[in-house]
Amino acid sequence: MAAKTSIAKTITKLYYSSGSHSSHPKHLAPLSLSSSFSSSSPADASSAAESQSPISSQSPGKERSRLSRWLLFLPGAITFGLGTWQIIRRQDKIKMLDYRRKRLELEPLNLSNASPSSQELDQLEFRRVKCKGYFDEKRSIYVGPRSRSISGVTENGYYIITPLIPIPEKPERSSSVQPPILVNRGWVPRSWKDEASKVSKDGEQPSDINPSSVQETERRSWWRLWSKKPEVVEDKTPAVAPVEVVGVVRGSEKPSIFVPPNDPNSGQWFYVDVPAIARTCGLPEDTVYIEDANENVNPSNPYPLPKDVSTLIRSSVMPQDHLNYTLTWYSLSAAVTFMAFMRLKPKKSRR
Numbered sequence: 614m615a616a617k618t619s620i621a622k623t624i625t626k627l628y629y630s631s632g633s634h635s636s637h638p639k640h641l642a643p644l645s646l647s648s649s650f651s652s653s654s655p656a657d658a659s660s661a662a663e664s665q666s667p668i669s670s671q672s673p674g675k676e677r678s679r680l681s682r683w684l685l686f687l688p689g690a691i692t693f694g695l696g697t698w699q700i701i702r703r704q705d706k707i708k709m710l711d712y713r714r715k716r717l718e719l720e721p722l723n724l725s726n727a728s729p730s731s732q733e734l735d736q737l738e739f740r741r742v743k744c745k746g747y748f749d750e751k752r753s754i755y756v757g758p759r760s761r762s763i764s765g766v767t768e769n770g771y772y773i774i775t776p777l778i779p780i781p782e783k784p785e786r787s788s789s790v791q792p793p794i795l796v797n798r799g800w801v802p803r804s805w806k807d808e809a810s811k812v813s814k815d816g817e818q819p820s821d822i823n824p825s826s827v828q829e830t831e832r833r834s835w836w837r838l839w840s841k842k843p844e845v846v847e848d849k850t851p852a853v854a855p856v857e858v859v860g861v862v863r864g865s866e867k868p869s870i871f872v873p874p875n876d877p878n879s880g881q882w883f884y885v886d887v888p889a890i891a892r893t894c895g896l897p898e899d900t901v902y903i904e905d906a907n908e909n910v911n912p913s914n915p916y917p918l919p920k921d922v923s924t925l926i927r928s929s930v931m932p933q934d935h936l937n938y939t940l941t942w943y944s945l946s947a948a949v950t951f952m953a954f955m956r957l958k959p960k961k962s963r964r
Contacts, residue, residue: 682957685953685956685957686950686953688946688949689946689947689949689950689953690946692942692943692945692946692949693942693943693946695942696938696939696940696941696942696943696946699935699936699938699939699942700935700939702930702935703932703935703936703939706928706930706931706932706935707932709928710926710927710928710932712739713739713925713926714926716739716740716741717739717741717861717922717925717926719740719741720741721741721742721743721859722737722740722741722742722743723742723743723744723782724742724743724744724779724791724794724901725743725744725745725746725779725780725781725782725791726781726782726791728779728791728792728794728901729901734862734864734899734901737862738862738863738864739861739862739863739925740861740862741859741860741861741906742859742860742861742862742901742903743857743858743859743860744777744779744794744857744858744860744903745779745780745782745855745856745857745858746777746778746779746780746793746855746856746858747777747778747780747855747856748775748776748777748778748796748798748856749775749776749777749778749793749894750775752775752776752894752895753773753774753775753809754773754774754775754882754890754893754894755771755772755773755774755801755805755806755809755880755882756771756772756773756774756882756883756884756885757769757770757771757772757806757882757883758770758771758803759771759772759800761800761918768802768803769803770800770801770802770803770805771800771801771803771805771806772797772798772799772800772801772885773797773798773799773801773805773917774795774796774797774798774885774890774902775795775796775798776793776794776795776796776894776896777793777794777795777796777856777858778793779791779792779793779794780855792896792897792900793894793896793900794900794901794902794903795887795890795891795894795896795900795901795902795903796858796860796902796903796904796905797860797863797885797902797903797904797905797920798905798917798919799905799916799917799918799919799920800916800917800918800920801916801917801918802916805916810880858903858905858907859905859906859907860903860904860905860906860907861903861904861906861922861925862901862902862903863885863902863903863904864887864902865884865885865886865887865888865902866884866885866886868883868884872884875889877889877892877893885902887900887902890902904919904920905917905919905920906919906920906921906922906925907919908922
């Protein structure tokens, strides 16, 4: 026991005599600190990341879930808006048809003595007018083709538009000549346009004329003049009686995207363009355009067949159609909204 105590004392003296006691604690302290930091930082970082990751991952997930819930109700909101829009369209259509019906019930204006100005044309639309005059058949325009069902059989034809030269009812009192107006006389078969094109081709005079035949004709005319007494030649051309047109003031048509453009140079008219037709006929662009609405049709000569007045108070989509569309859109809105509620309803767990 005494030997062990002496050995321990000897080792202690040697250690302090070497002088390493002053630097050892300083050297050991940084190592212990660095080792403590190096040993503790990965665990602390991993624990901090694990504690923060659920918080950061939960907030975007909640936002996405809320957005997806709102998107489920989007189809229902859109279809509900479309149904409400159809209700507004229905009210506007009812007002428009009532406006036309009231204007058609007014007494017709007389255009034989006074023609409306360009500013008054917009206010005269769907107003009945009457005018007496002569049709200028040579300047007729055919718009079409337009189909018409006759006894269940569909037949193609055209609308014929002819300038009407008005004559005053009292010429002695009228001081000015009224400008012509364009009249849509109604529907005619396709043969009318074919005959009109043939007449226009036959009416063209040939360019080459034989001079000998001209001289012979002049010689005969002079011989008849000197040999015979002058005879009174009666004009056998039938007198054209004036017609009275009762129609409705209208404007240009609005063609759809499927209707080809008009070609005035080739005489192809697919829709009514009042300024262009007036220019082709040699009339001002602000010429009055009316649709013949005479209901007294001669059975022996039914063509041109005037338009029915009842078609002017009709539309491609009537108010009843808008009501059907409204019910359809609201039904779809209710269906998709119910499906959205059922999708968000929590499911009961089965035991």
